[in-house]
Amino acid sequence: MKYCIFILTLLYSSFAFSQGEANIWYFGGKAGIDFNSGSPVALTDSQMQIDEGCTTISNSLGQVLFYSNGLQVWNANHQVMPNGNGLLGSSSSTQSAIAIPKPGSTSIYYLFTTDSDAGTDGANYSEIDMGLNGGLGDITSNKNISLFTPSCEKLTAVKHQNGIDYWVILHEFFDITATNSFRVYLVNANGVSNTPIFTTIGSSYPVGYLKVSPNGDKIINASYYGIVELFDFDSATGILSNQKTVYNIPSSSNYGVEFSPSGNLAYLTTGTSVATFKLLQFDLTSANIPATATLIHEVTNDINHQIGALQLGPDGKLYCTNFDYDYLSVINNPNTLGVGCNFVANGVNLNGRLCKAGLPQFIQSYFSTGIIAENLCLGNATSFSLTNVDSVIAVNWDFGDGNSGSGLNPNHTYLLTGDYTITATVTTLSETITQTKDIKISAVPTATQPNPIYICDTNNDGFHNFDLTQYTSIILNGQSPTEYGVNYYANATDYANKLVITNPTTYQNLVAYQFQTIIAEVYNLENRNCTAITTFAIQVFETPTPATTIPAIRKCDDVTFGTNNDNRIVFDLTQNETTILNGQSANDFTISYYTDSGFTNGIATPNSYVNTNPTETIYIQVANNSNTSCVATTTFEIEVYANPVINSPVTLKQCDDDNDGFSAFNLTEAERLIVTNTSGVTIAYFETLTDAENNNNPITNVTAYTNQTVSTDTIYVRVTNANGCYSVSELHLVVSTTLISNSIQETFTVCDDMASGSITDGIATFDFSSVNAQILAQYPSGQILDITYYRNITDALAEQNAIADISNYTNIGYPNYQEIYVRVDSQLNNECLGLGHHVTLYVERIPIVEPQNYNHCDDDQDGVFGFDTSNLETDLLNGLTNVTLSYFDAQGSSITMTHPFFTMSQIITARATNNSATGCYFETTITFTVDDLPEAFSIPVGLTTVCDDEVNPSFQDGLYAFNTSSFESTILGNQTGMIVTYFDENGNPLSSPLPNPFISDSQNITVNVSNPLNTSCAASMIIQLQVNPVPDIELIGDGLVCSDNTSFTLNIDAGLIDPNTQNEYNYQWYLDHSLLPNETNYNLVVNNEGVYSVIVTNATNCSRTRTITVTASDVATINNIQINDLTDTNSIIVSVSGNGSYEYSLDNENYQSSNIFTNLEAGIYTVYVKDNYGCGVTTKEISILGIPKFFTPNGDGFNDTWNIKGVNNTFNPKTMIYIFDRYGKLLKQISPLGNGWDGTFNAQQMPSTDYWYAIELEDGRTLKGHFTLKR
Secondary structure: OOOOOOOOOOOOOHHHHOOHHHOEEEEOEOEEEEOOOOOOEEEOOOOOEOOOOEEEEEOOOOOEEEEEOOOOEEEOOOOEOOOOOOOOOOOOOOOOEEEEEOOOOOOEEEEEEEOOOOOOOOEEEEEEEOOOHHHOOEEOOOOOEEEEOOEEEEEEEEEOOOOOOEEEEEEEOOOOOOOOEEEEEEEEOOEEOOOOEEEEOOOOOOOOOEEEOOOOOEEEEEOEOOOEEEEEEEOOOOEEEEEEEEEOOOOOEEEEEEEOOOOOEEEEEEEEEOOEEEEEEEEOOOOOHHHHOEEEEEEOOOOOOOEEEEEEOOOOOEEEEEOOOOEEEEEOOOOOOOHHHOEEEEEEEOOOOEOOOOOEEOOHHHHOOOEEEEOOEOOOEEEEEEOOOOOEEEEEEEOOOOOEEEOOOOEEEOOOOEEEEEEEEEEEOOOEEEEEEEEEEEOOOOOOOOOOEEEEOOOOOOOOEEOHHHHHHHHHOOOOOOOEEEEEEOOHHHHHOOOOOOOHHHEEOOOOOOOEEEEEEEEEOOEEEEEEEEEEEEEEEOOOOOOOOOOOEEEEOOOOOOOOOOOOOEEOHHHHHHHHHOOOOOOOEEEEEEOOOOOOOEOOOHHHEEOOOOEEEEEEEEEEOOEEEEEEEEEEEEEEEOOOOOOOOEEEEEEEOOOOOOOEEOHHHHHHHHOOOOOOEEEEEEOOHHHHHHOOOOOOOOOOEEOOOOOEEEEEEEEEEOOOOEEEEEEEEEEEEOOOOOOOOEEEEEEOOOOOOOOOOOOOEEOOOOHHHHHHOOOOOOOOEEEEEEOOHHHHHHOOOOOOOOOOEEOOOOOOEEEEEEEEEEOOOOOEEEEEEEEEEEEEOOOOOOOEEEEEEOOOOOOOEEEOOOOHHHHHHOOOOOEEEEEEOOOOOEEOOOOOEEEOOEEEEEEEEEOOOOOOEEEEEEEEEEEOOOOOOOOOHHHOEEEOOOOOHHHOOOOEEEOOOOHHHHHHOOOOOOEEEEEOOOOOEEOOOOOOOEEEOOEEEEEEEEEOOEEEEEEEEEEEEEEEOOOOEOOEEEEEEEOOOOOOOEEEEOOEOOHHHHHHOEEEEEEOOEEOOOOOOOEEEEOOOEEEEEEEEOOOOOEEEEEEEEEEEOOOEEEEEEEEOOOOOEEEEEEEEOOOOEEEEEOOEEEEOOOEEEEEOOEEEEEEEEEOOOOOEEEEEEEEOEOOOEEOOOOOOOOOOEOOEOOOOOOOOOOEEEEEOOOOOEEEEEOOOOOOEOOEEOOEEOOOEEEEEEEEOOOOOEEEEEEEEOO
């Protein structure tokens, strides 16, 4: 709302601003003023000494309740409250404290505090109960409740738009632990909110005042060493916006700010130099606010009396501090633009008490003026009152709609919505003034009740995220959403407490599956107090979750309906209901059955359903009994299985093997007679029909079942298909007599062969197919017969395992000898016509002989040797008898075996043959091998005798890395295929070939060369390795001659480790690789730079060369020293000239090769430059300036005083140093040659905070900055 106040007189009466809560002020050096008389009167009873922020609070009658500097709290008797010490404000905090009454309470107050300079204590609040300590009040146990840290020194407060609650406004300090945000805390009847409103906007500097306009719509923020910014403030939401710059002058020190009572003007105190301070006015209604800066007051050349805080008073005037003066300055007409605001420097005398930088601060709403209007909804009686009624005699009202009234609290009901201007003509004891206020009467909305929201639960947890806003348009029922909004409440209690559902698009119901009533409140967007409500229900219902996989019901065809082969029976579909419900209760859900997927053809009697087709799908629908719209479907299959189709009765005939009327039957022979296809069926045999029907006592020996009555028998066959359905057939058994003559007996004999993988196992391959013709000749021609052969009588009777190929039969399982049985059956009726043993098989043993091997080294290297064969025949036969031996060469030609047998390497064949009719034989080999005898050739001496190869003779170890790359090829010569092995002098084997290089000392290596085909064929030799030592000398040396000393000489030598052995060596000297004739001695005297070398040779002609580098140098000249000081990382760069190699040092310590020194502390240093070769040292003294960032005057001997560093009687001795406090007051002028500042002013210790300096160096430079005093 916009307030328009018209003032008809230039004088402010006590009516205009008289709110007693701000009538008493305590501040500064025990100063105080009292506004209860209408004008400020000095008070001298304060016990509070404070440089900056403080607060005072009185009751509505202007009687002081308590006051505080943020560290302590004094009561109305000017005594510290019993629990009033130890608060977490600061004596150096801009706005250290503010007092806020708790809405709805007459005794509870909250005291908010801030630490100084973004200190670790941050922002806190404590609770004060005025009912304690006999009505004088005390801090409760709710003390120093932390809000956040770090915080800026900024703290102000204003009333909420509702006129009841308060906003407390603070600012975070922007560092790595916090954001650059305002924090706005709501204080209401419930206390201090734990959840602040954040607005990240503007700049962040800890020092400087933060103020809110009296009507609560603007905020101004002064940042010391920063800018001054203006923001819009929404007193309904606590949000800041619309950032504007008010003042932005580099290096200015912005401190106090305040609004005019109208909120249209702002005032600022700022320092623009060490001793210049200004009071500026700004027009906040201007499009270019900085351009409206008007100088109201200025202090120059007075660093001890700067101007500080600004504060509105209850008399409508604006007051200003003057540091360490006994008076306040005043702006009498702060709403007046320009110098007409009437600034008076010595406005209020403090009766000897002193101002400091701060003034007490109050809830800014205490300084608002005007009309209060309540109940602005159409149809309600709107009530009117004044913000203050002190001295009011009469009030006449114009309600803006043609109606009027009188009295202090009239009511008026408007008939139409719209904007109205209210005018109050107020008569007081001293004057008559007019106040106006613009109000808006807003329409009361309607709320249409929507239908309930019933939800079928998707995950059956009983909860659902409801989108309540889907009913917003229904509830509004044509009312514009740009004019009206809807709030939703979970229940009546929440509605009563105005706890709005914050997430109406995803609201979760409170209790699973329970009915819940939602309250919808429609409100007018231009006045949220104009409301209407309705209700609607929400509820979550359990959704059926039938099983997706239900067992099919499958049965064999039976006679429950029709015949057992018509594929129709009676089904009970309800047998699957437990499975269908899938754990859900049958009491809560109903199951319905259908024959179609459209769920239109219901099954009336699911427990006696007759199928139409052999296979059908049954469709299931499950519904929640409480909400039949919550349904789910599933299916299962039913199927009728067909019974097997069989032939019955059938007959099976078998031959009598001993003519007694009984025989063994293979009952499975009847299967092809009973069923057309045996695939997929199971067949079992029973002696009675009852057993077959009940599947009891099946016949177990179905392939050798003997009939139980002579010649004939009857059994029953049960045929069961894959589905478990069965039929029973009758099987007749008949026994007949064999017709094959006993005269048919055939014998077959063969040699043992590899038919089974061995020629010694008695298993061989036979062809007895010639017997078939003899058997057929026993029967009349024209019959259709099956003649089959079996390995034994059991297989023949059972007609199983018939021999598949009688022309290629292997007698596996019957080694050496076997009887074969013949069976003859009629193909017409499977009748057995003949059975018996008519074939015999024999396998003859093979004469096995083993291979023989003979080998020998070639004694004369001609490739031929005479082998001893005297025992050859005995070795071959190895006990065999009745066997003949014969021999053949590689071409198959017969040879005669002699003794000895002269031959080159060859393989001959030996054959052993049985002296029998079959003549079975076996062949093997005799191998004769003539092996090569190797030779070993010697290694040249040049490859085995060397000088020790250590690069540095002092490291000689007698070892040498021999090049063995050609050793093995030299030893073997042209031989191939030989194995060479090596052994050290201790007989240990070495790798072959030898490693290359082969590291060894002097030793004899044994070499063996052998033929791998016959390792007994070998030759050997010795390799003598010899490692001779080289002279033991130092290889490298150096020396120095100074170029500026021509008489300087240097004695160099050959560097023998043992100089007593000089006479055992020869020497030759060189200079820069050129021979020095006649210089063959151990020593050499030189006076010129260069590279000298000497070759030292011993008696074994092993030599080494020593190299000595002689260099020239001289002393350095310092050309320049570049000094980078007054930084956190001071450094110097030393520039020199000269021919030498130099090292650098400060104060002759810790020499370094670099000419750059970094991270230096401030002070006086001597720079040393030293020639590395001893030709001299150069020095120069320098100064590095530095300004300490802090000092700790606690008397411990460390950092007890503050002064510039790097100044002495030589460097800048006439420098001038000035020290100021944060307000620009000069505290001390010191000499750089003295002890420095000890942290006192007028013998009083100064507090821990930042202080400022101005330094005028003798060299003309001026330095400014600040440092910290820590105690």
